Amino acid sequence: MLSEKLKQELIRSIERGEVAGANILILKDGKEAAYAQAGYADLEQKRLFERDTITRIYSMTKPVTSAAAMALMERGLLDLGANVQEFLPGFQNAMVAGEEGLIPVRRPVRIQDLLQMTSGLVYGGAAPCISYPETEKLFEEIKAKLFGEEPLGTVEIANRLGQIPLAFQPGSAWQYGTSADVLGAVIEVISGKRFGEFLRETFFEPLEMEDTAFYVPKEKQPRLAKVYERTAEGLALYTQSHLGIMNSMEKQPAFESGGAGLASTMDDYSHFAAMLMAQGRYKGREILKSQTVRFMTRAELLSWQQEVFDHNWDSLGGYTYGNLMRVAKEPGKTFFMATEGEYGWDGWLGDYFSNSPKNGITILISQQLRDAGTTSLTRRLKNMVWSELA
Numbered sequence: 001m002l003s004e005k006l007k008q009e010l011i012r013s014i015e016r017g018e019v020a021g022a023n024i025l026i027l028k029d030g031k032e033a034a035y036a037q038a039g040y041a042d043l044e045q046k047r048l049f050e051r052d053t054i055t056r057i058y059s060m061t062k063p064v065t066s067a068a069a070m071a072l073m074e075r076g077l078l079d080l081g082a083n084v085q086e087f088l089p090g091f092q093n094a095m096v097a098g099e100e101g102l103i104p105v106r107r108p109v110r111i112q113d114l115l116q117m118t119s120g121l122v123y124g125g126a127a128p129c130i131s132y133p134e135t136e137k138l139f140e141e142i143k144a145k146l147f148g149e150e151p152l153g154t155v156e157i158a159n160r161l162g163q164i165p166l167a168f169q170p171g172s173a174w175q176y177g178t179s180a181d182v183l184g185a186v187i188e189v190i191s192g193k194r195f196g197e198f199l200r201e202t203f204f205e206p207l208e209m210e211d212t213a214f215y216v217p218k219e220k221q222p223r224l225a226k227v228y229e230r231t232a233e234g235l236a237l238y239t240q241s242h243l244g245i246m247n248s249m250e251k252q253p254a255f256e257s258g259g260a261g262l263a264s265t266m267d268d269y270s271h272f273a274a275m276l277m278a279q280g281r282y283k284g285r286e287i288l289k290s291q292t293v294r295f296m297t298r299a300e301l302l303s304w305q306q307e308v309f310d311h312n313w314d315s316l317g318g319y320t321y322g323n324l325m326r327v328a329k330e331p332g333k334t335f336f337m338a339t340e341g342e343y344g345w346d347g348w349l350g351d352y353f354s355n356s357p358k359n360g361i362t363i364l365i366s367q368q369l370r371d372a373g374t375t376s377l378t379r380r381l382k383n384m385v386w387s388e389l390a
Contacts, residue, residue: 007036014039021049027362041225058347062324065258083108087189090159097165114179120166122177131167142244151254158185174308184258195256209268216249229370299323336379337386
């Protein structure tokens with residue numbers, strides 16, 4: 001039985017110290033085909049990793065943000081060809097960090113650049129280009145003010161990001177970065193509502209995602225998993241905030257990060273994934289138009305952007321990128337079994353989402369391991385599922 005095979009692989013991974021706890025849910029043609037869980041959500045308290053365990057999904061927030069943009073687009077409120085500076089004045093007079101200093105953009109950053117990660121916006125780091133340390137400095141400021149009386153908000157942060165020199169001319173290359181955070185702010189401006197409120201009304205309530213939000217209220221805190229990191233001595237508790245997201249998730253944040261801010265559960269996210277697989281419908285109700293979902297899930301990079309993507313992210317060989325998700329283009333080049341047209345994304349702490357329309361398979365994995373992304377465990381589990389159900 002697939003559920004038992006998956007559970008045994010989870011147990012082996014836990015015994016090797018790869019992860020403290022995890023669970024996996026498989027849907028086939030919209031129906032549950034397998035579920036397995038093992039290990040602990042809290043090692044110190046011996047609290048099991050359960051089906052209703054809440055995790056910080058980090059970059060698995062991005063497909064939700066993309067869907068929100070699609071919802072505005074089908075209502076005629078969002079033009080992918082529009083310039084970001086129309087909504088966020090911080091992007092006016094944007095500059096690019098060139099080899100000989102700052103130079104003006106040849107064209108403004110467009111909404112589509114945010115969805116394709118071709119904006120020139122980056123995450124922080126110590127790279128020679130000034131874009132990285134300046135972004136790092138901003139996120140350090142966000143972190144320092146998280147629990148203070150004047151935390152930085154979603155739109156304010158996006159405008160600040162627009163004032164940091166871009167790493168390249170918009171559209172000329174590809175780089176994973178803060179584009180989704182800026183897109184969340186654009187959605188907030190266009191909708192006239194807090195980004196989280198727009199997501200709640202558009203997706204979370206109609207999709208019965210009762211445990212999905214930008215924070216975890218007091219009564220649900222006992223279900224929030226702890227975060228762990230690998231050390232020479234084994235797994236150790238990790239309590240630091242990252243990318244402007246409170247590790248504790250204990251209160252409504254001023255910064256509702258479209259790139260990394262949501263917490264959710266296995267079943268909650270499965271409702272979102274199932275809606276996309278059903279071409280925008282959930283329990284007979286239309287959440288998105290079918291053509292909108294097809295547009296959202298079939299995007300790909302232009303040839304010169306794809307070259308940069310392939311060079312910068314070799315672990316995603318065989319994939320392209322579009323609308324804040326990976327999309328399988330050449331399955332023969334991937335690191336694990338895949339099917340053309342499969343799409344999804346993962347999170348910094350190891351949560352993983354994959355929809356494969358051609359064979360009707362949805363895979364969802366939850367874990368809370370620092371710097372995880374798509375792990376070896378994820379690839380092994382996916383191969384087991386594909387070999388049996390694809």
